[in-house]
Amino acid sequence: MNQFLRNLTAEQQVSALFIIVFGLLFIASATVFMLSLRERGDSVQADLVRGRLDEARALLRTSWAMTIVFWVGWASGERVATTLFAIVAFFALREFITLSPTRRGDHRSLVLAFFVVLPIQFWLVATAHFDLFTVFIPVYVFLAIPVVSALADDPARFLERNAKLQWGIMVCVYGMSHVPALLLLQFPKWGNKGAFLVFFLVFVVQTGTLVQHLVSRRWPRPPRAPNVSQSFNWTSWSVGVATGSVLGGVLSGITPFKPGQAMAMALIACVAGSMGHLVMKALKRDRGVPNWGAQGQSVTGASGLLDRVDALCFAAPVFFHSVRWYFGA
Numbered sequence: 001m002n003q004f005l006r007n008l009t010a011e012q013q014v015s016a017l018f019i020i021v022f023g024l025l026f027i028a029s030a031t032v033f034m035l036s037l038r039e040r041g042d043s044v045q046a047d048l049v050r051g052r053l054d055e056a057r058a059l060l061r062t063s064w065a066m067t068i069v070f071w072v073g074w075a076s077g078e079r080v081a082t083t084l085f086a087i088v089a090f091f092a093l094r095e096f097i098t099l100s101p102t103r104r105g106d107h108r109s110l111v112l113a114f115f116v117v118l119p120i121q122f123w124l125v126a127t128a129h130f131d132l133f134t135v136f137i138p139v140y141v142f143l144a145i146p147v148v149s150a151l152a153d154d155p156a157r158f159l160e161r162n163a164k165l166q167w168g169i170m171v172c173v174y175g176m177s178h179v180p181a182l183l184l185l186q187f188p189k190w191g192n193k194g195a196f197l198v199f200f201l202v203f204v205v206q207t208g209t210l211v212q213h214l215v216s217r218r219w220p221r222p223p224r225a226p227n228v229s230q231s232f233n234w235t236s237w238s239v240g241v242a243t244g245s246v247l248g249g250v251l252s253g254i255t256p257f258k259p260g261q262a263m264a265m266a267l268i269a270c271v272a273g274s275m276g277h278l279v280m281k282a283l284k285r286d287r288g289v290p291n292w293g294a295q296g297q298s299v300t301g302a303s304g305l306l307d308r309v310d311a312l313c314f315a316a317p318v319f320f321h322s323v324r325w326y327f328g329a
Contacts, residue, residue: 025064088309089176093169208244
C-alpha cells in the first residue's frame with residue numbers, strides 16, 4: 001500500500017488524502033447520527049449524553065466546513081485557497097471586533113483593518129513576498145493604526161482601544177495568513193504537495209487540543225488557571241501535546257521531514273496552539289462571553305468561528321517560521 005501511494009503523482013496523493021479525510025468524516029457523522037436516534041428518556045445521564053452529542057455534531061460541522069474549504073482551495077489553485085482563507089480571516093476578525101466595544105473614533109481604523117490591511121496581507125501571501133508579509137502587520141500596520149486613531153481626535157481609552165484592534169489583527173489576520181502560506185513553501189523533490197503540510201498542521205494541533213480536553217474530563221485535576229479555564233491543567237496539557245507530537249512523527253511520510261523532525265515540528269505546533277487556545281479563553285473571560293459565537297447564536301455573523309480556529313491562528317505562524325528557518329524553504 002505504501003509503495004502504491006509513493007508511485008502516485010503529487011496531485012493523486014493529495015486527492016487520496018482528501019478521500020480518506022472525507023471518508024472518516026462521513027463515518028463519524030453517520031455514527032453520531034445513529035447514536036442520536038436512540039431513546040434515552042429524561043434522566044440526568046441522558047441529558048449529559050445529549051449534550052455531548054451536540055458538542056460532537058458542532059465539532060463535525062466545523063470539521064466538514066474546514067475540510068471543504070481546504071479541498072476547494074487546493075482544487076482551485078493556490079490563489080483561490082488564499083482568497084478562501086482571507087474570507088475566513090475576515091469573519092474571524094469581525095467576530096472578534098463585534099464582541100469588543102468600539103467608539104466612533106475607531107471607525108477609520110476598522111476600515112483600514114478590514115479593507116486595506118487584510119487584503120494586502122493575503123495579497124503578499126499569494127504573491128509569495130514572504131519577507132514582507134512577515135513584517136507588514138507587526139511593523140507597518142502596528143505603527144499606522146495608532147496614527148489613524150489619533151487623527152480621529154478621540155483620546156478616550158486610546159491605548160486600550162488600539163491594543164484591542166491590534167491584537168485582533170494579529171490573531172485573526174496575521175495568524176490565519178500563515179496557513180495558505182504553507183502551500184507555497186518549496187522543498188527539494190517535494191513537488192506540489194503543500195496541502196500535506198496544511199493537513200499535518202491542522203491534524204496534529206486539533207488532535208492535541210481534543211486529547212487535552214478529553215483527558216481533563218476523564219481524569220480531572222486542579223486547574224492551573226481556574227479563572228481562565230477550568231479544564232486546563234499540566235497533566236492533560238502534557239498528554240495532549242505528547243499525543244500530537246507522536247502523531248506528527250507517525251505522519252512524517254506525508255511531509256518532507258524525517259520522523260524526528262516531524263515530531264519536533266508537531267511539538268512546536270501543539271505547544272503554540274494549546275497556549276493560544278488558553279490565551280483566547282482569557283480574552284473571552286475578559287469580554288464576559290462563554291464563546292465567541294455568544295452561545296451559538298449568530299450575533300457576530302460567524303457563530304463561534306474563532307472558537308474553532310483560535311489554536312490554528314497561533315500555531316500557524318510559529319510552525320511556518322520554524323519550518324522555513326530550519327529547512328530554508
